[in-house]
Amino acid sequence: MDVKFLNPFLEAAFVVLQSELGMDAERGELSLERSAATADDISVLISIVGEVVGMVLYSLSEHTALAIVSKILEQPFDEFDELAQSGIGELGNVITGQAGQRVAKLGFDVNISPPTMILGKGTLISTLDFDRLVVPLRTELGALNIHLALREANTVG
Amino acid sequence: MTKIMVVDDAKFMRVRLSKLLTGHGYEVVEAENGEEAIQVYKASHPDAVLMDITMPQKTGLEALIEIRGFDPQAKVIMLTALGQESMVVQAVQSGARDYVVKPFDPDRVMMALKKVLG
Numbered sequence: 234m235d236v237k238f239l240n241p242f243l244e245a246a247f248v249v250l251q252s253e254l255g256m257d258a259e260r261g262e263l264s265l266e267r268s269a270a271t272a273d274d275i276s277v278l279i280s281i282v283g284e285v286v287g288m289v290l291y292s293l294s295e296h297t298a299l300a301i302v303s304k305i306l307e308q309p310f311d312e313f314d315e316l317a318q319s320g321i322g323e324l325g326n327v328i329t330g331q332a333g334q335r336v337a338k339l340g341f342d343v344n345i346s347p348p349t350m351i352l353g354k355g356t357l358i359s360t361l362d363f364d365r366l367v368v369p370l371r372t373e374l375g376a377l378n379i380h381l382a383l384r385e386a387n388t389v390g
Numbered sequence: 391m392t393k394i395m396v397v398d399d400a401k402f403m404r405v406r407l408s409k410l411l412t413g414h415g416y417e418v419v420e421a422e423n424g425e426e427a428i429q430v431y432k433a434s435h436p437d438a439v440l441m442d443i444t445m446p447q448k449t450g451l452e453a454l455i456e457i458r459g460f461d462p463q464a465k466v467i468m469l470t471a472l473g474q475e476s477m478v479v480q481a482v483q484s485g486a487r488d489y490v491v492k493p494f495d496p497d498r499v500m501m502a503l504k505k506v507l508g
Contacts, residue, residue, distance in 0.1 A: 249493050252493045253493050305406070306402070306405065306406055306409070315401060316401055316402055316405060317402075319400050319401040319402035319403075320400075320402035322402075323400045323403055323471075323492075326400070326471050327471050327492045327493050330471040347399075347446070
């Protein structure tokens with residue numbers, strides 16, 4: 234994992250959360266994790282290809298996810314239904330898109346995949362079983378955790 | 391009533407834009423991909439279109455070209471999550487009137503719409 238790619242994602246997340254929720258996020262402690270099991274109720278996985286390869290995963294509790302979509306759409310959500318899933322997937326998509334622009338400014342062109350939604354804490358995903366940096370971003374609505382595993386395409390592991 | 395077509399593969403974005411537009415007195419029709427956008431456009435003749443650039447099946451760029459092929463006056467504003475300049479340039483060269491980068495500012499969307507509607 235190349236840490237120089239962390240800041241573009243954090244900056245993008247701060248900008249998007251401020252724009253979409255009207256609130257600042259606070260960065261929590263950085264950790265290194267390796268587990269094939271998802272750590273939260275909801276995970277949004279986005280693959281990154283191009284001159285930088287890997288994945289970013291956004292994870293959060295269902296409570297936080299419902300609070301976020303309720304705030305953005307200005308209507309209450311009681312269950313994490315198709316519309317709410319679409320909202321959280323789009324949030325991950327927009328943060329990653331903005332981060333991709335910032336990564337491009339570092340000199341690396343990237344493309345991002347559509348978001349994949351993984352529901353359930355402890356769900357085993359074999360392709361998650363590698364080292365990744367995890368940074369929690371705390372907001373008034375709860376924490377959004379960013380899991381990042383990226384490297385330059387012409388380097389190994 | 392002025393009719394706007396909203397095209398995005400993300401249901402959340404369609405609902406969000408529809409709420410914004412109906413709140414400003416517009417009638418809204420929706421499509422969830424480029425292929426459907428062409429059919430809905432032909433059937434409902436919207437006054438303007440807000441369309442995501444990156445979508446499965448047929449992209450917003452492909453749909454834009456096809457729509458402009460049978461309606462050269464079509465007023466299309468592109469939405470992009472990626473801010474990819476090359477795609478935006480292609481869209482403008484293909485007849486898009488404007489573009490809005492996500493996360494969108496509602497005021498920016500309304501301003502772009504009012505501009506293209508004249």
